Amino acid sequence: MERYFKPKRFRNEDSSNDPNISEAVENQSHVELDLNDIVSDPGLRKSIEEFDISIRDQVRREYLTRGPCQPIGHVYPKRAFGNQERSFQESWYKIYTWLEYSISKDAAFCLWCYLFKPTNKGGRYKEDVFIKTGFVNWKNALERFNLHIGVVDSCHNNARIQCYAISFEILLKQGLSFRGHDESSNSLNRGNFLELLQWYSQRNEEVSKVINQNAPGNNQMISPAIQKDLTHACTSEITLSIIEDIGNNVFSLMVDESRDISVKEQMGVVLRYVNKRGQVIERFLAIVHVSDTSSRSLKDAIDALFVKHGLSLSRLRGQGYDGASNMRGEFNGLKTLILQENPYARYIHCFSHQLQLVIVAVAKSNINVSDFFNYVSMIVNTTGASCKRRDQLRQIEHDRIVAMLEGGEISTGSGENQETNLARPGDTRWGSHYLTLIRLLSMWPSVIQVMENICDDSSSFDSRGVAKSLIQKMENYEFVFILHLMKMILGMTHELSLVLQQKDQNIVQAISLIESVKDQFQIFREEGWYTIMDKVNTFCELNEIPVLDMNDNCLVGGRSRRRKQLITNLHYYRVEIFYQVVDSVIQEMNTRFSEVGTELLRCMACLHPRNSFSEFNVQKLVRLCDLYPEDFSTNDCIVIEQQLQNFIHNIRRDSNFSEIKDLGSLAQKMVETLKNQAYPLVYRLIEMTLVLPVATASVERVFSAMKTIKTDLRNRMGDEWMNDSLVVYIEKDIFSTIENEQILQRFQKMKSRRMQLPPLSYPKTTRSILEDI
Structure with missing residues (x-):
């Protein structure tokens, strides 16, 4: 039994008072690494088992921190192989990261296998030329190196995995965390926000006094709360621009739901409308966290979002979803709940999903x-x-x-x-x-x-x-x-x-x-x-x-x-x-x-401009007005019949409309030629047709962007912070048109600040600033 279990040594009062015994016990329990034992040349190193077992991991960390011994620029001596002379090649370092060269032995070694020696099934260390004696056969070097690497579960690859684990631990201890940036003043990776502030302050002295080190320590405007406030200010200006672009026009609603990386249900909302230039626009309004995906919860979230942005459900003329059962239910789905309040919010099932x-x-x-x-x-x-x-x-x-x-x-x-x-x-x-x-x-x-x-x-x-x-x-x-x-x-x-x-x-x-x-x-x-x-x-x-x-x-x-x-x-x-x-x-x-065979879409098909409006039918278009009593009064339905006849007679003779192939181009051309003012009821019919959604692809793109903004390494991002980041990220074209002054003014009005930001000395959009970087 003593072969396997060594007897415990109990310290009695006499032995505890003996200084020699106490010193021996202390030396045995605590061994420090002597850096002189860490030798760069692999041919002169002590083997790993010669180090005390308590410091072997420390030895491995030290060698991995220093890296493999790869003398660059060394004149490698040649050896005779038959009628040819060959030498070690410096280019091999780029192919094999584990490769080391010993100047003393003119031989190649493997750093990974040295640190974690492979063992055979018998328990004894397997002799390997890449660990002790060194490899010197330069004639068949590449073939032998590949043979040393072996298959996936080879001894070399097992040693590689253990080295990677220690390397990862070293990186974390050095502060190179993969979960964020190092925001210290001497860091080279402070994050986009701080680096942009530093870049901008170097070009604007007034700004540098507020945000640079010259400012008071508690008022440098670089805290995460300031970042979120600025992003929220940008989002508010973007959303306000979208709402103003819609104005009093009718619009459609596209909704879908998906889980983010932190397994939270998010509802994406996109609005579709026709702008003042006759263009069909789909804009991302917001992404909202919902407690569940029942139709009632989604409806309540939409109502709250409409109230927040001053939108009226009565102006809704279309709704589109991807076909989820909780959204398209005939009696209790989101579609039905909206139709109960607004019967003119026509439902169009996503054509792409169908x-x-x-x-x-x-x-x-x-x-x-x-x-x-x-x-x-x-x-x-x-x-x-x-x-x-x-x-x-x-x-x-x-x-x-x-x-x-x-x-x-x-x-x-x-x-x-x-x-x-x-x-x-x-x-x-x-x-x-x-x-x-x-x-x-x-x-x-x-x-x-x-x-x-x-x-x-x-x-x-x-x-x-x-x-x-x-x-x-x-x-x-x-x-x-x-x-x-x-x-x-x-x-x-x-x-x-x-x-x-x-x-x-x-x-x-x-x-x-x-x-x-x-x-x-x-x-x-x-x-x-x-x-x-x-x-x-x-x-x-x-x-x-x-x-x-x-x-x-x-x-x-x-x-x-x-x-x-x-x-x-x-x-x-x-x-x-x-x-x-x-x-x-x-x-x-x-x-x-x-849906193609319904009365609504059959009437709308009469507006198609192909073949010089060959399908144009006045009676069906008048019937289309009857389907939208909220948008066409009784008097409008009487007047529009003659206006439609005048419109088709004029359009067929106008060369500007001879090349029009689709309804969207027709609306834009009418705005360009001011015919939308000459035939306002006809243009309103076209607008009602264009506003109906076709597919929910825009909402799907929102969820793709969400995976870019909120990743598994940033899975604790708050809902408001994610929504603000998404709006700025997706609606870049609107963001590029907003002046910095607008954002700064909204930022100042959000809450009381210690200091007021100075006005910009020259007009410059946020987009142009980013392009200068």
């Missing part, structure tokens, strides 16, 4: 397409499971493109043949499935090669099995057929999806585009079979995939052989896949975009 649901969700109702997308996700996940596989895919694709360029198969040019990788498809991201299929088709040989490498080199039998099954699936004719089919279907709606997300897109133009896509789907159903078959067969021939004979019988997958159906390949691929998928998409397009 389009995404049509293509992805409906297509997946076909069991073959659903199975196809599951395999696509597995392919993307397998090839991108690790950095090593992603890098391998990039390198293989790079080598393939270079070979094709050298062979003259493809041409090069600006913006062509860019480095790419497989994109992960997501049901909530517009166009992500289309991008995934495009890249899978273009990188097909490279993806197959990566799968084969996994089958050959992977140490996991599960990974080998998955890769093998994916190769078999990819080289199946059915997989290639569905890949081309979905790529063509998604391609027909890709441009429409992008157009619907534009801020100035109007409801009439969106209806026209949707009708065009519907017609295109119908043509594709009638004539697209032969086109897709040619593309599939050509692709299969190029990639050595067996092409099926459409007249042969096929066994329907997913069914027992006892219940197999004797159908031909032509019937299976054309009827059970092609027609079924296309028909379901067409049917769902007609169902989800049923």
Whole structure:
């Protein structure tokens, strides 16, 4: 037992009085590091186990603080290797950060392995040339260095991880915190606010007296509270500018909710209106924290926001959401609550979300397409499971493109043949499935090669099995057929999806585009079979995939052989896949975009200026006035009939309107030519049409910006501070037009200050100041 457990030594009264024993115990319990033992040359160092165990971590920290021994500019002696003489190369330092060179031994060492010596299963230290004796074979140096690094879980990489952990601790102790800036006076990273103040004070003596070190210590205007007050002053001026731009005009409301990084529900509010120049504008008003996402809570938050900014719910003429159940409920949703107070706040479901649901969700109702997308996700996940596989895919694709360029198969040019990788498809991201299929088709040989490498080199039998099954699936004719089919279907709606997300897109133009896509789907159903078959067969021939004979019988997958159906390949691929998928998409397009057939939108479509106002109908436009009694009085409805006739007669003869293609351009041209004053009721109809929301893309962009402002390293940011930062960040174009004097005056009026900021000696916008930096 004494071999494993040493007996405790109890100090009695006699021994405690013995100075020799006390000194020995004290020396044993406290050992200090002698910096003379820290030697730079790795060939002259003491081994780590020669240091006392209580100071070994201190030794490691000291060596990591000093860094590896890499003498720059040293004349490295040459050694004879056969008929050639070779020496250590200084360029190797840039490739291997762990590499050290011993001048005394003319040998290479590894700093990481020296600090954390690898051990074998027996418990004894493994002898390594990079730790004790030193490596001197310069002929095969790079190959030996890579062999020393080894695989992911090698001894060298385990030592690297432990060194990184200590390095991170050293950085934190040195004050290099990753959670913020160092705001001390001698810091070079004080943050944008303090550095901007310092820059500006150097160019304005009056300002430097207030905010520089010349000012009183308690009145330098650099505290976080001052930063927040200034940002709030900027936000107030921006919001005031938006409210003044809306004026007494009607507007629409777009709302969505999302969680921020600190798991707090935030509601984003965007207003859509037509400004004085006839332009369709979407402005971010605010982001509000809500306790829950019930329709009543959202409605109360909107009411409070409207009261705060002096907006009236009676001027609301449109509302748009992304389709969440708590917002679009027929009886108790936010839509219904607003309609109860204002029946003229027309609800328009987000067209972009509807389009995404049509293509992805409906297509997946076909069991073959659903199975196809599951395999696509597995392919993307397998090839991108690790950095090593992603890098391998990039390198293989790079080598393939270079070979094709050298062979003259493809041409090069600006913006062509860019480095790419497989994109992960997501049901909530517009166009992500289309991008995934495009890249899978273009990188097909490279993806197959990566799968084969996994089958050959992977140490996991599960990974080998998955890769093998994916190769078999990819080289199946059915997989290639569905890949081309979905790529063509998604391609027909890709441009429409992008157009619907534009801020100035109007409801009439969106209806026209949707009708065009519907017609295109119908043509594709009638004539697209032969086109897709040619593309599939050509692709299969190029990639050595067996092409099926459409007249042969096929066994329907997913069914027992006892219940197999004797159908031909032509019937299976054309009827059970092609027609079924296309028909379901067409049917769902007609169902989800049923708003296109309502009376309101049919009347609005008469304002479209295409083909010299070929759809212009006076009676329907008069009926449109009846649908908005709050905006058109009884007398207006009588007068507007003749005004519409005069308007269409004048516009068709005016050359300024001959090139107008959409309703938004028509409104702007009317303002430019002052026809909005000549035909005010007609212009009001156009304004009512343009104000209806098409998509909630602007609100989605707000949440993207929120992830930039409030990150996981700044997750304690308050709601008001985040809202002010977001308004300034998103509405940069308005912020650039606001004079500094306006912001300073509002800042002064927010609360009493110890001193008054001096007025600027020359007018200069905040934007121009930032551009000077």
